[in-house]
Amino acid sequence: MTLASAFIPSDSDTKRRDWQIISLIGVVHAASHFFQLVLPTLYLSLAHEYGYDFARLGLLASMFFLVSCLGQASSGFVVDRIGPTPVLRFGLVCFVVSGLLIATSTGYSMLMLAAIIGGVGNSIFHPVDYSIINHRVSPSRLGHAFSVHGLTGNLGWALTPIFMAAIIYVSNWRIAAFSATALIAFVLLLTWLGRHLLAGKNQEAVLASAQVATSKTSPDLGKQTVLQTLSTLLSKPALWGAFLFFACTSIALSSVQNFTIPMLGNVYGIDKVMAGTTLSAYMVAAAVGMLAGGFLVGATPNTERTVAISLILAGLLLVVLASGAVPSSFAMVLVGLAGFCSGVSAPSRDMLIRKVTPKGATGTVYGLVYSGMDVGSSLAPAGFGILLDAGYSNAPWFGGAAGFIIAAGLAIWVAKAATASAISGVTARA
Numbered sequence: 001m002t003l004a005s006a007f008i009p010s011d012s013d014t015k016r017r018d019w020q021i022i023s024l025i026g027v028v029h030a031a032s033h034f035f036q037l038v039l040p041t042l043y044l045s046l047a048h049e050y051g052y053d054f055a056r057l058g059l060l061a062s063m064f065f066l067v068s069c070l071g072q073a074s075s076g077f078v079v080d081r082i083g084p085t086p087v088l089r090f091g092l093v094c095f096v097v098s099g100l101l102i103a104t105s106t107g108y109s110m111l112m113l114a115a116i117i118g119g120v121g122n123s124i125f126h127p128v129d130y131s132i133i134n135h136r137v138s139p140s141r142l143g144h145a146f147s148v149h150g151l152t153g154n155l156g157w158a159l160t161p162i163f164m165a166a167i168i169y170v171s172n173w174r175i176a177a178f179s180a181t182a183l184i185a186f187v188l189l190l191t192w193l194g195r196h197l198l199a200g201k202n203q204e205a206v207l208a209s210a211q212v213a214t215s216k217t218s219p220d221l222g223k224q225t226v227l228q229t230l231s232t233l234l235s236k237p238a239l240w241g242a243f244l245f246f247a248c249t250s251i252a253l254s255s256v257q258n259f260t261i262p263m264l265g266n267v268y269g270i271d272k273v274m275a276g277t278t279l280s281a282y283m284v285a286a287a288v289g290m291l292a293g294g295f296l297v298g299a300t301p302n303t304e305r306t307v308a309i310s311l312i313l314a315g316l317l318l319v320v321l322a323s324g325a326v327p328s329s330f331a332m333v334l335v336g337l338a339g340f341c342s343g344v345s346a347p348s349r350d351m352l353i354r355k356v357t358p359k360g361a362t363g364t365v366y367g368l369v370y371s372g373m374d375v376g377s378s379l380a381p382a383g384f385g386i387l388l389d390a391g392y393s394n395a396p397w398f399g400g401a402a403g404f405i406i407a408a409g410l411a412i413w414v415a416k417a418a419t420a421s422a423i424s425g426v427t428a429r430a
Contacts, residue, residue: 014138017197021136022145024194025129026152028088031187032125033156034163035095038102038180039064039115040258040381041164044272045173050107054262058385061258062378064115064122065250069374071123076367084128085191085198091128092188094121099181103174123374127367132198134354142354143347147294150346151287154339157257158283161276238417239365242353243372245410249311250376252318252403253342255396256282258381259388260335266393267321268328278332282339289343296348303348304415308408314341315404322397342404345411352415376403 043057079087098118105111129149137145163183167176191198260282264275289310296306317338321331353369380399387395 015141018137018141018145020194021132021197022141022148024190024197025132025145026148027187027190028092029125029129029149030152030156030159031092031095031184032122033153034160035099035118035180035184036064036122037157037160037257038099038164038177039111039118041161041276042102042173042177045168046111049173052108054385054389055382056108058258058381058383060111060115061254061381063112064119065374065377065381067116067119068122069371069378071120072126072367072371072374074367075124076127076365079124079127079131079367083199084131085195087124088128088191088198089188091121091124092184092191094118095184096181096188097121099177099184103177103181119374126370126373130350130366136198143294143351146347146350147290150290150293150343150350154283154287154290154343158280158287161261161280165273165276238414239369241410241414241417242369245349245407245414246369246372247376248403248407248410249342250373250403251380252315252400252407254377254380255318255384255400255403256335256338259384259396262388263393263396264328264331264335266388267324268331270328270332274332278335281332281336285336285339286343286346289340290346292340293344293347296344302415303352304411306348307345307352307411310341310344311404311408311411314338314345315401315408317341318397318401318404322394322401324394349411352411352418 039057039060043054046052046057047054075087094117098114098121101110101114101117105114133142133145133149160180164173164176164180167179257279260279261272261275264270264278265272270278293306293310296303317334320326321334321338326334353366380396384396384399
């Protein structure tokens with residue numbers, strides 16, 4: 001063995017490092033999704049404490065995601081220029097501050113401030129996570145990385161209702177908020193202990209990302225100014241389509257996350273405990289779907305078809321639920337099936353976005369397109385809350401179905417636009 005080869009990591013070392021990175025980012029992603037639902041899971045407690053209606057409660061979640069949208073669109077530029085690790089810690093600190101404000105709140109103004117600070121923290125996770133995954137994880141394990149990333153996010157969502165409800169049951173909602181804050185603080189500690197996993201770049205991963213995203217003659221957007229990078233990206237139709245895709249899927253997801261519990265009660269007469277359990281089952285089923293979707297990424301190059309078919313099925317299941325025509329026990333099963341179908345699309349969706357990402361702009365692109373998710377999440381809670389207050393008890397499910405089905409069409413369009421762009425690029429070079 002030569003001295004040089006002694007410093008080259010073996011395949012087993014690379015595999016172990018990859019899975020350590022994937023696991024740590026998965027925990028971080030779970031924590032971010034967990035915190036997104038802290039306020040929605042406190043709706044009933046806050047309504048009892050302060051007398052707020054669904055419109056005012058929904059506005060808190062809308063503000064959270066509106067701020068997140070604005071921050072996410074810009075945080076990707078920061079990630080591409082200073083690196084993801086300090087940005088990641090900043091986001092987790094914001095969550096800790098937001099959680100403390102919720103736990104000690106004395107009225108609506110403090111809750112709104114908590115929502116704003118939480119939105120700032122939430123804005124950084126997708127640019128950070130996907131930058132680390134694309135730059136640190138070996139290409140052969142990217143499909144699994146995307147799958148685990150989506151799975152852990154849904155497990156974070158699934159944990160929140162159970163975690164918060166259990167603590168509220170044995171204590172009160174303020175202790176539940178304090179406990180949620182402590183959990184985020186623990187994750188912040190883990191990112192510090194595992195900081196060596198998050199720093200630097202895997203050269204093999206960087207080269208593969210550049211080859212997939214663009215030709216070798218394409219400019220490195222990471223070396224351009226912010227305005228130059230933004231101008232280049234905004235000229236790409238596929239990225240606009242991806243932005244709208246995420247907006248539509250988040251509207252659908254928001255309808256389920258924020259209002260499944262009251263809708264199951266209003267439409268099917270299911271009590272709050274069973275409705276909360278059903279919402280958690282949706283998240284777990286979506287996580288299982290993401291595991292299945294991770295294998296489909298490697299099985300077919302046409303990832304957009306996987307996305308479209310699974311989202312159409314999820315939308316149709318929500319239509320059946322909204323009709324109120326099924327027994328209450330079967331309604332809970334349909335909620336879980338809808339979660340599974342939506343989950344299957346996630347790894348293929350992430351691989352599709354990777355294909356349209358230019359060189360040097362990983363954080364920026366994921367920040368921009370995922371800000372569409374925050375746009376949908378900011379509009380949906382307040383809008384659906386108003387409809388529920390007006391007596392339209394099944395409107396969120398119908399809206400969610402429309403969001404899923406429109407997103408399915410957009411996935412096909414994004415893939416075609418990306419292919420057309422690639423062909424035109426090859427023609428231009430010829």
